[in-house]
Amino acid sequence: MTVDPRHTGEWLDEVATRAAAQNEQYLELMVTPPFDHTAAIAKEFGWSANRGFTEFREQLLAHGLRDDVAVVRSYLDQAESSRRQSERCGEPNPAAPCDLKIRYIYQVLRAFPPEQVFAQTLLGFEAAVADPRIVAVNYVQPEDGQVAMSDYSLHMRMLDFFHGMYPNVHISLHAGELAPGMVPPEGLRSHIRLAVEQGHAERIGHGVDVMYENRPYDLLKEMAAKHVMVEINLTSNDVILGLRAGRPLPHLSPIQGTRCALDR
Numbered sequence: 001m002t003v004d005p006r007h008t009g010e011w012l013d014e015v016a017t018r019a020a021a022q023n024e025q026y027l028e029l030m031v032t033p034p035f036d037h038t039a040a041i042a043k044e045f046g047w048s049a050n051r052g053f054t055e056f057r058e059q060l061l062a063h064g065l066r067d068d069v070a071v072v073r074s075y076l077d078q079a080e081s082s083r084r085q086s087e088r089c090g091e092p093n094p095a096a097p098c099d100l101k102i103r104y105i106y107q108v109l110r111a112f113p114p115e116q117v118f119a120q121t122l123l124g125f126e127a128a129v130a131d132p133r134i135v136a137v138n139y140v141q142p143e144d145g146q147v148a149m150s151d152y153s154l155h156m157r158m159l160d161f162f163h164g165m166y167p168n169v170h171i172s173l174h175a176g177e178l179a180p181g182m183v184p185p186e187g188l189r190s191h192i193r194l195a196v197e198q199g200h201a202e203r204i205g206h207g208v209d210v211m212y213e214n215r216p217y218d219l220l221k222e223m224a225a226k227h228v229m230v231e232i233n234l235t236s237n238d239v240i241l242g243l244r245a246g247r248p249l250p251h252l253s254p255i256q257g258t259r260c261a262l263d264r
Contacts, residue, residue, distance in 0.1 A: 005034060005075060009082020016083065016097035025100060030138060032107040033075040033127075035120050038068045039112075042119035053118070053161040060119055065126070072127040072134075076104065103135045105172060110148050110155055111141040117151070118158055125166040136170035137162075138205075142240075143174060143191065144182040152191060156198040163200040173199055176213075177206035179241045188212035193219050196228055205231040208243055 008031070019027055041063050045056070080102075084090065089098035106124035110117055117139075124137040139155060141148060148155075159171060175195035178188055188209045195201040196219070204223070207230045213219050223230075238244045 005078070008075070008079035009086065012079055012083040012102065013086040013097070016087070016100045016102060017095070020095075020097040020100050027100065027102045028105055028135060029102060030105045030107045030140065031076075032109065032140075033072040035068060035071075035123055037071070038065050038119045038123045039116050041065055042113075042115040045115060047113060047115040047118075053158065056115075056118060057122055057165070060122055065119060065123060068123055069127050069130050072106075072123070073131050076131065076133055102133075104133055105136045105138045106134050107138055107140045109141050110139040110151070111145050112147070114151055114154060117155060121158055121162055125162050125169050128169040129166060136172045136203075138172045138174065140174060143177045144187070149183060149187055153194060153198075156194045159199040170202055171200050172203040172205065173201040174205035175199075175201065175207060176204065176209045177236075177241065178209045179243060180209075180212070182241075185212075189214050196223060196226065201228065203229040203231065206233055206237060206241075207231075208237060208241060 012029075015027065015029065038060075041060055044063070045059055084098070087095040087097050089095075106127055108117060108120045108124055112120075121137065124134075128134040128137060137159075143149070143152075159173075162169075163171065173195045176192040178191065180188065189212060192204060192207055192210055192213055195204060210216055210219065234244070
């Protein structure tokens with residue numbers, strides 16, 4: 001979720017209060033801290049298919065991308081300070097949500113040009129190494145979007161590279177958040193497998209099109225063997241994909257298979 005930085009603390013307090021009322025003890029929240037400087041550096045270099053990932057990473061770091069880790073930490077510090085103040089944490093009569101532990105998943109916006117996705121992914125991994133409050137990196141924005149679809153394989157190769165550079169940073173990916181009629185048939189056949197095998201996802205969000213993947217039963221066995229967890233996102237599966245309990249995925253038809261996100 002993208003929240004005005006001035007109100008992130010209020011948002012933390014609201015979700016923590018709600019979670020505490022439901023006897024929850026732990027939350028992982030997806031956040032996109034400011035990354036304007038990182039995006040500017042990426043735009044300055046642009047994207048080149050002939051430039052290796054290692055070279056691009058070194059260029060970005062040499063031009064100050066790592067300085068933005070402090071921006072990320074400051075963003076979380078300010079939000080948590082505001083939350084603690086609202087909940088009277090550390091005072092004689094603290095509110096119940098003070099006992100709730102919150103950690104963060106760094107969101108990378110995948111609907112942007114590849115140089116920005118690469119740079120923001122690098123910032124996410126660097127921030128996760130520097131700040132234990134950040135427990136994973138994830139890619140967000142509609143999976144059926146034009147850029148997300150056309151660059152999906154490239155994004156997974158980026159994650160494969162960063163996983164090699166930062167092997168201790170966890171990766172949790174929304175993959176398979178698709179249904180027939182949203183993308184051409186071939187768009188349903190590989191996203192989850194690529195996320196698991198190339199993107200090193202330890203957890204999959206949605207995954208509802210898994211039975212349209214190539215060799216789906218082999219993929220399910222592989223995910224079980226690797227202990228890849230699956231998030232069941234009930235509300236967004238219903239609202240975005242039109243899927244809910246008792247409403248199975250429709251059979252693929254030629255008409256459905258030719259629609260794309262831009263047609264809606």
